[in-house]
Amino acid sequence: MGRKGKTAGGEARRSTKVASKAEKKKGKVVQMDLFRGDRKGAKAGKGAASKAAAPKPEAPKTEAPKRRAAKREATKRGGRAAALEVVADADLEAVAGAEAVAAPEAAAELEAVAAAEPARSGKVPAARRRETAESLGKRQREISVAEFFQKNRHLLGFDNPAKALLTATKEAVDNSLDACEEAGILPEITVAIEELAEDRFRLSITDNGPGIVRGQIPKVFGKLLYGSKFHILRQSRGQQGIGISAAGMYAQLTTGQPIRITSRTGKGRPAHFFEIQIDTTRNEPKVLTDREVQWDQEHGTRVEMDIAGTYKKGRRSVDDYIVQSALANPHATVHYRPPKGDEFHRERLTSELPREPLAIKPHPYGVELGVLISMLRDTKGRSLRGALQQDFSRVSAKVADEISAAAGLNPESKPRSLTSAQVEMLFRAIPKVKIMAPPASTIVPIGEGLILEGLKQTLKADFYTSATRPPAVYRGNPFVVEAGLAYGGELPAEEIIDLWRFANRVPLQYQQSACAITRGALTTDWRNYGMQQSKGALPAAPMVLFVHMASVWVPFTSESKEAIASYPEIIKELRLALQEVGRRLGAYLRHRRRLAEAEQKRSYITSYIPHIGIALKEILGLSKTEEDKIVKTLTETLEKSRLP
């Protein structure tokens, strides 16, 4: 209490005192910091070193009000800068640690400020020991990809508990849908989330896919960067070979439990049950259990894991993800049992599988120099012409000769004999030659009809529309953009629209502002279509906007696959698709406005018709029957003039 009541002057005096005492202590404290972790050096100031290396204890709770009061006081006194200084002081107090807490308050403070002083002054004492190339060399070693992603799990979408639950579900569901489609099976997916404790959940995803052969199960679930999709340019949800093993690693990290897999590849074959962990230092699977089990399902895979997470409803929830996944996958039957609340069941809207997306070779326009060098080194083609023809899409013998000529190279030359300077000439020649766009048939959009049907089933609105653009190309990769919207009805008015983003039929929930789809929507002028839009914002309207990009390779901004990179070609297509649905919405809104205006006019005129009848009766001396007839005729004429 005493300190809380201190005057501004008192605070200022305290700071000066602290600084001078800190000055005296500098030498000792610097040693503490510099020799941390160095055994020899630690001897010089052993006690101090161990104190410094210990984890910073949190400031005791009672410090918080003092800190706030001091900050308020300082803000009054000297504005923001002074307040920040007090906050910094308070932070330093925390550094003092448990010992300091027990000591008299002022002394603890002095210790703490002194401890941080060298960092503030930036002065380095002469005694500091530097690393040598040799000492660094002893510490340099390979980093396993699993260790890397364990430390950087935010890159994979495991940066907060709510997102972790969503990411783990998504990785398993994506794999199930991919596997079913690849095997030509209409997917039936069951997702169940059970709450084990407030912050712990048991996740189970079951599919009716082709199953996974026993020998591959450990690596698929217990090794990062292991998968079947990375080396193929084909439209699929998975690309990287990280997804499900990363989810398993997160489960292991947060609950210590292994990922559990049951898989069966067909009737007459046994089902296998595995419990797998990842040895993160080697990025290798550790199989804890491997046995045959009885499973009533003929083929398919069940993945179960216990993870730390938070279950929430509303935007960016697992619930949202499931509803949106069902919308983007009309050929899938989806069952979902959330930890609480209503279950979700959606029968497939079509029993026709999406056309099988074909794998393509890279297109020359998208190749990078380094990739071209390694392609020519590893090619099976005997001549430059043969290599270009074999390894790229849309390169005929004629096109290969044109590229060689533009590069000043002989098409008969051996690919491996080309110098790097020659490959660079070849690389620069590629854009000069006209090459057909990659085959668009490899892209399988959802289609206007099914988007429309899905929107109608999912949202209660007044107006729906959808549009699928013709295929386009970015960096040599073909892609298709589709958009759809639902407007009015029960959708919340006066709010910023809901933007539902999808890539290869997967809903994207996070990093909305970093996504090309958002950029496309923001740079579309929705006011042209009768909507309200502030500068740099999405329009405000009762509307859900659906946008899907399908491609053989979606350029995600990170491994967590949450946002699409803004290639100009992609932005252009997005805007064209949005303009198309926007125009249709605009026409609907104009029509609705005209109807409302006509209705208003009509009711206005209607109210005058009886008076006209009375006036005509008086002026022309009509009978009551004639008056009624006139009123009837006028009403009918007005009715006929109603807009359709």
Ligand SMILES: Nc1ncnc2c1ncn2[C@@H]1O[C@H](COP(=O)(O)OP(=O)(O)OP(=O)(O)O)[C@@H](O)[C@H]1O
């Ligand atoms: N339910 C499943 N049924 C059949 N095969 C599966 C299933 N789940 C995973 N796989 C196989 O395991 C591989 C690894 O899956 P993982 O999710 O780690 O990577 P991915 O799907 O290839 O790419 P991404 O990291 O982008 O998800 C897949 O490529 C697929 O071959």
Ligand SMILES: [Mg+2]
């Ligand atoms: Mg995957």
